[in-house]
Amino acid sequence: MTPFGKVHGPALKTLLAMLALLPGLAHAAAQPLPLGDGHVTDHPEVGNVYACTSSFRTGGARHAGPWIQGGSWYPAEKPHVAGKVMWPDAGFSLTAGASELTVQENGLPVGEPTGIFPIAPSDPAYRYDTNPNAIEPQSLAFQIPAAPVRAAQPACLPMGMIAFTTTGVAIYSALDDAGRDAAAHEVQDLCDGHPQSRGQYHYHSSSPCLPGADSDALVGYALDGYPILGMRGADGKMLTDADLDACHGRSETVSASGRTYHYAYRLTAEYPYTLGCFTGEVQPGTLQAIRRELAPPAGPGARPAHAR
Numbered sequence: 628m629t630p631f632g633k634v635h636g637p638a639l640k641t642l643l644a645m646l647a648l649l650p651g652l653a654h655a656a657a658q659p660l661p662l663g664d665g666h667v668t669d670h671p672e673v674g675n676v677y678a679c680t681s682s683f684r685t686g687g688a689r690h691a692g693p694w695i696q697g698g699s700w701y702p703a704e705k706p707h708v709a710g711k712v713m714w715p716d717a718g719f720s721l722t723a724g725a726s727e728l729t730v731q732e733n734g735l736p737v738g739e740p741t742g743i744f745p746i747a748p749s750d751p752a753y754r755y756d757t758n759p760n761a762i763e764p765q766s767l768a769f770q771i772p773a774a775p776v777r778a779a780q781p782a783c784l785p786m787g788m789i790a791f792t793t794t795g796v797a798i799y800s801a802l803d804d805a806g807r808d809a810a811a812h813e814v815q816d817l818c819d820g821h822p823q824s825r826g827q828y829h830y831h832s833s834s835p836c837l838p839g840a841d842s843d844a845l846v847g848y849a850l851d852g853y854p855i856l857g858m859r860g861a862d863g864k865m866l867t868d869a870d871l872d873a874c875h876g877r878s879e880t881v882s883a884s885g886r887t888y889h890y891a892y893r894l895t896a897e898y899p900y901t902l903g904c905f906t907g908e909v910q911p912g913t914l915q916a917i918r919r920e921l922a923p924p925a926g927p928g929a930r931p932a933h934a935r
Contacts, residue, residue, distance in 0.1 A: 659699035663801055663808030663898030671781040671873035674897075676800050677904035679783035683806035691812060692755045700811040708758075708816040709750045710743030716764070719795030721848075723884070727770040728852070732795040734765035734827050739794050739836040741828060742816025756814035763826025769916035773886065775852030775907040781874050782851075782905040788829065788917055789902055790855060790892075792837055792847040796820060797829040798855075801899040808898055825921050832900035833858060840894055845883045850914070851907030854883050855892045866893050875903040 666675045694704040717735035721728055745759045746752055790798035803809035809831035815821045818836035822828045833840045839857045840846055847855040853876065859865055871877050876892035892902055 658703070659696070659701050660811075660897055662695060662698050662700050662811055664811075666808075666898060667802065667806055669783075671904045673871070673873050673903070674868045674899070675873075675903060676802055676899045677781065677783045677873070678800070678802060678806070679785045683802075684804040692814070695811055700808070702810075705811075706752050706755070706814055708742035708744065708746055708752045708756075708814060708821070711740045711817060712743060712762075713740050717795060719793075721884070723773060723886075724770075726773055728773050728848075729768070729770050730791065731768045732765070732791070734767060734795065734797060735762070736796050736818070736820070736828065736836070737794045739796075739818055739834075740816075741818060741820060744816075744822050746814075752814040758814075758821055760822040760824050761826055762822045762828045765825075765827055765920055767917060767920050769913050770910065771848060771850060771913060772852035772907070772910065775888065775890070777890070777906055778851075778908045782909065784902060784904055785914070787823075787921065788827070788850070789905075790847055790849040792830070792834075792855075793839075793845060794837065796834070796837075797827055798847060798901050799823075799829045799831050800902065801831055803831070810898070810900060827921060830901075833894040833896070845881070846894060849892055849902055849905065849907070850917075851905045851909045853890050853892060853907050854881055854888055855894065855901065856881065858894045858896060866895055868895060868897055871895070872906075873903055874906040875899055875901065876906055 667678050668675045669681065671677050692705060694701045714735040717733065717737040719732040719737050721730055741762055744762050746757060784800045786802070787799060788797045789800055792798060801809055803813055810819070813821065819832060819834045820828055820830050837846055841859065842857045843859050843861050844857050845854055846857050849855060871893055874892065876890055878890050881888040881891045890906060894901060
């Protein structure tokens with residue numbers, strides 16, 4: 628082995644470049660986020676998920692990994708499910724009508740990768756999360772309001788799909804099956820996504836693969852019709868829960884695809900990440916159409932469609 632003092636030329640430059648990165652890597656790994664466990668309410672409250680249920684399953688990841696320490700978790704230390712799979716058959720469209728926007732999608736990410744699911748026993752992530760579900764195309768067609776209307780009172784979030792991205796990926800609330808902080812506990816892929824038992828691929832938080840997530844850009848829509856924007860305001864400042872209301876949004880003028888909105892939800896790095904509740908009125912037909920497609924299979928031995 629060449630002693631450090633003897634390294635020279637290109638090898639020395641490479642070594643010095645690697646050493647220069649170490650403080651930054653250590654700094655990134657050391658940045659914790661508050662754990663969202665226990666921040667589930669039966670009413671709207673900033674920094675919480677207003678959930679439609681108070682009875683949770685015992686599913687989700689098997690363990691609290693070493694990246695969870697006390698009331699914090701360290702995203703840079705959490706492993707990811709292996710693999711980088713592209714989906715050339717992914718499809719997503721948003722068509723404007725007189726009063727509604729029609730969404731048609733197959734649930735596969737357009738132009739973005741996923742990991743390999745089910746998680747293989749040989750994958751190091753399997754030690755912490757044994758997700759047995761494969762990613763399967765869906766056949767979703769539903770409408771959201773083109774001109775969203777604020778509800779008299781904010782509404783609770785169901786388990787399952789509450790929004791979708793501009794790349795056609797479903798967004799679920801911040802909760803896993805057990806009612807815990809899904810982004811912290813569940814081991815997901817390189818894009819922070821994974822499938823539930825019917826194969827619907829989804830995010831519980833922002834994704835590093837989602838175009839515009841780290842900016843002021845449009846990244847998706849909630850099922851009540853209001854847009855979802857990225858994690859930074861127009862001034863470039865990273866937003867936090869303190870900047871937002873109980874539903875994880877705020878009043879602001881937003882132009883998207885020729886339409887003007889006066890309210891938007893925001894992604895944040897901290898829990899609850901996407902929505903805390905619905906600000907607008909969700910059309911009953913929207914939820915019905917989604918539930919029909921994602922309903923559990925009938926027959927003996929059929930497995931229920933968990934939110935996961």
